[in-house]
Amino acid sequence: MIAGARQPREDGPPPVPPSHQGCAIDSVRVHLPARRGELRDRHEDGHHLHHLVWRLGPGVQVCSSAVLGGGIGPRAWILNAQVPGGYPRLDPDRHLAEIAAAEGLTGPGAGLMTAADVAAYTTGHDGGVTATVTTGLGVRGWAAAPDASARRTAAPGPAVRAPHRPGTVNIVVTLPAALSDAALVNAVATATEAKVQALLDAGLDCSGTPTDAVCVAAPEPGPDGGEPFAGPRSPWGARIARAVHTAVLAGARLS
Numbered sequence: 422m423i424a425g426a427r428q429p430r431e432d433g434p435p436p437v438p439p440s441h442q443g444c445a446i447d448s449v450r451v452h453l454p455a456r457r458g459e460l461r462d463r464h465e466d467g468h469h470l471h472h473l474v475w476r477l478g479p480g481v482q483v484c485s486s487a488v489l490g491g492g493i494g495p496r497a498w499i500l501n502a503q504v505p506g507g508y509p510r511l512d513p514d515r516h517l518a519e520i521a522a523a524e525g526l527t528g529p530g531a532g533l534m535t536a537a538d539v540a541a542y543t544t545g546h547d548g549g550v551t552a553t554v555t556t557g558l559g560v561r562g563w564a565a566a567p568d569a570s571a572r573r574t575a576a577p578g579p580a581v582r583a584p585h586r587p588g589t590v591n592i593v594v595t596l597p598a599a600l601s602d603a604a605l606v607n608a609v610a611t612a613t614e615a616k617v618q619a620l621l622d623a624g625l626d627c628s629g630t631p632t633d634a635v636c637v638a639a640p641e642p643g644p645d646g647g648e649p650f651a652g653p654r655s656p657w658g659a660r661i662a663r664a665v666h667t668a669v670l671a672g673a674r675l676s
Contacts, residue, residue, distance in 0.1 A: 454481045454595045454638040456551040458501065460540060461524065465505075471539040472502040473553065474524055475593065477638060484605035485636035489517040489532030493602055497528035499636050501555060501591050503539040533634045535589040541675060545667030550596045550657070552612070552664035556672030560588035561620075561627035588630040590616060590672070592665055598657050599640045599647035608637040608651035608661055615653070615662040619669035637661075 458473030476498055477483075483496035490496060502520050510516050517532030537557025545552040592612050600608060612635050617628045639647075651658040 454597075454640065456595050457544065458499070458542070458553055458593065460542070462540075463520070463523070468505050470503045470505070472500060472520060473539055473542060473555070473593075474526070475499040475595070475638070476526070480641050481638050482600070482605065482641045483531050483636055483638045484602075484609055485531045485533075486609070486634045487531040487533050487636060488634070489514040490530050493605055495529060495641060496531050496638070498526045498530040499533075499593055499638060500524070500526070500530060501533040501535065501539060501553075501593060503555075504534050504536055506536045508534070508536065531636050533591045533593075533636065535591050535632075537589055537591075537676075541672070543668045543671040543675070545664035545669075545671070547663040547667070548660040549598070550594065550660040550664045552661070552668040553593045554665070554668040554672050555589070555591045556669065556676050557588045557590065558620075558625065558627070558630065558673065558676045560630050560632075561625065562629075562631070563626075564628045588632060590629055590633045590669065592616060592633075592635045592669070594635070594637045594661055594665065596637075596639050596657060596661065599642040600637075600651055600657070601642060601647040601649050604648050604651040604657075605637055605639065607655075608639075608658065609635045611651055611653050611658045611661050612637065612665045615665035616669045618662075619666045620673055622666075623670055623673035625673060 454477045455475045458475050460473055462471050481496060484493045485491050500517060500521050502517060513534055521530055535555050535557055537555045539555050542553055542555050594612055620627055648657055653659055653662045
């Protein structure tokens with residue numbers, strides 16, 4: 422069941438008001454692309470969960486590693502949904518589609534998942550770029566880690582299952598400038614570099630979690646093909662890097 426929406430704030434998540442279950446969901450037209458997600462809550466199997474929704478509308482291109490609607494292409498919405506720790510379902514793409522349908526979202530979209538508290542999202546802003554981040558670092562580590570099978574061979578014995586801890590750093594970046602496909606990919610790489618920089622600046626010994634995801638949303642390019650670069654020393658890449666760094670650093674310090 423979907424409950425009431427909350428008005429987002431520039432400086433972080435709003436206070437949690439009483440839940441209003443069962444209210445209608447209205448489709449809202451916003452400037453393209455929507456800068457901030459709309460914080461929503463829902464109830465599933467006895468859990469009170471949150472999700473963020475960007476209602477992008479037409480004319481927006483998204484590059485993402487999302488479990489639903491990943492890749493590069495036009496997207497009408499982005500959804501970042503909280504799920505319970507120890508997530509039991511084996512069809513996350515279908516689950517995200519169900520949540521999107523309950524929100525009245527139509528057309529192609531991109532859907533992310535996290536066990537982190539979505540209501541504790543953080544934001545960063547720089548020169549028209551907005552980065553919105555949900556941060557869960559319970560299962561953090563380094564990207565280049567020793568092979569798991571080699572570790573098991575080197576250290577035989579009964580397997581000990583570690584307790585589940587919420588993980589996943591999800592990053593959604595919106596900007597007002599059209600980017601070429603190559604620049605969109607470059608923007609994802611830039612956002613990831615800024616994330617790692619922020620985690621190190623927060624004093625954490627990690628590059629992220631195994632399930633981190635990134636979405637970058639920008640207007641579809643016109644005949645000029647859009648901005649060709651989004652590396653960290655390009656005008657828009659530098660803004661992306663600073664916005665992501667601000668949001669991830671704030672989230673890491675709260676985690």
